[in-house]
Amino acid sequence: MESVTQAIASGIVLGALYGLIALGLGLIMGIMKFLNIAHGTFIILGGYVSYWLFSLWGIDPYLSIPLVIIATFLAGLILYKLTLSPLLKLPHIGKRIDSSLLITFGVIYVLDNAMTLVWTSNVRSIITSYTGEALTIFGARLGINGLCGLGIAILAAVALYFILSRTYFGKHVRAATQDAEAASLCGINVQRTYLISSGIAVALAGVAGVVIVSSYSITPTSGLSWLLIGIVVMVLAGEGNINAILPAGIILGLIESASIFVVGAPYRQAVALVIFIIVLMFRPQGLFTKRE
Numbered sequence: 001m002e003s004v005t006q007a008i009a010s011g012i013v014l015g016a017l018y019g020l021i022a023l024g025l026g027l028i029m030g031i032m033k034f035l036n037i038a039h040g041t042f043i044i045l046g047g048y049v050s051y052w053l054f055s056l057w058g059i060d061p062y063l064s065i066p067l068v069i070i071a072t073f074l075a076g077l078i079l080y081k082l083t084l085s086p087l088l089k090l091p092h093i094g095k096r097i098d099s100s101l102l103i104t105f106g107v108i109y110v111l112d113n114a115m116t117l118v119w120t121s122n123v124r125s126i127i128t129s130y131t132g133e134a135l136t137i138f139g140a141r142l143g144i145n146g147l148c149g150l151g152i153a154i155l156a157a158v159a160l161y162f163i164l165s166r167t168y169f170g171k172h173v174r175a176a177t178q179d180a181e182a183a184s185l186c187g188i189n190v191q192r193t194y195l196i197s198s199g200i201a202v203a204l205a206g207v208a209g210v211v212i213v214s215s216y217s218i219t220p221t222s223g224l225s226w227l228l229i230g231i232v233v234m235v236l237a238g239e240g241n242i243n244a245i246l247p248a249g250i251i252l253g254l255i256e257s258a259s260i261f262v263v264g265a266p267y268r269q270a271v272a273l274v275i276f277i278i279v280l281m282f283r284p285q286g287l288f289t290k291r292e
Contacts, residue, residue, distance in 0.1 A: 009140035015253020016153035019246035022233035024204035030240035034100035040227030046206025047213035076202025115220035238286025
């Protein structure tokens with residue numbers, strides 16, 4: 001019974017991180033129909049910014065989150081201006097997705113090499129005074145970093161929900177998502193809405209990078225594995241269903257934790273990918289989206 005409780009708690013913590021990883025990816029896909037495969041690379045960039053602040057000035061990784069948000073938000077603005085905004089001229093959503101995939105693949109190549117030049121290819125992680133410390137909650141032992149990641153993921157998801165549902169900017173986002181041309185005719189600056197949305201999406205990736213570099217380790221080329229997890233979670237939630245991304249991530253985390261008892265820890269991600277394929281086959285609209 002104790003092992004089951006531990007597996008459930010670990011699955012929730014891991015799944016919350018998965019949801020945080022997918023939030024920014026789902027935001028860009030849901031609003032602009034861009035598949036930003038450089039999302040994982042921006043996660044690593046956020047991790048390196050936090051690592052740099054910690055190694056130079058001793059700033060705690062979680063206290064560095066506001067600075068990481070500013071840095072990666074600006075990176076998101078640059079990403080949109082230089083690479084994504086010209087693609088809005090493409091009338092067909094399929095062409096927009098294909099073109100964004102190719103262009104952001106080039107962004108991966110540029111950023112990976114830039115990060116290798118700055119931070120080298122050595123494995124980096126942040127070791128603090130509380131690294132390795134854990135709390136026992138309802139019989140489950142959870143690390144301090146994992147609990148911090150859980151809290152940050154919930155806070156980020158709630159903040160994004162309120163931004164999109166309770167602010168004028170959120171109304172502009174919803175209008176531009178439904179019909180960009182009609183929104184523009186109504187006086188909404190669609191380009192600025194897209195620009196800020198891109199900044200927020202990349203900033204969310206940066207926040208995920210802080211959690212990852214504190215709990216795991218990073219290298220300049222390790223973004224791909226986190227990107228794949230984000231895509232799986234986004235598909236499980238359903239295209240554009242941003243509110244369901246965190247629950248979808250927790251479901252994936254619970255599946256991975258439960259699979260340890262069946263196939264062992266080395267194959268837990270393989271089980272998650274099998275579930276992903278099954279969902280694509282029988283519910284391509286996602287677990288939380290009704291079939292049209």
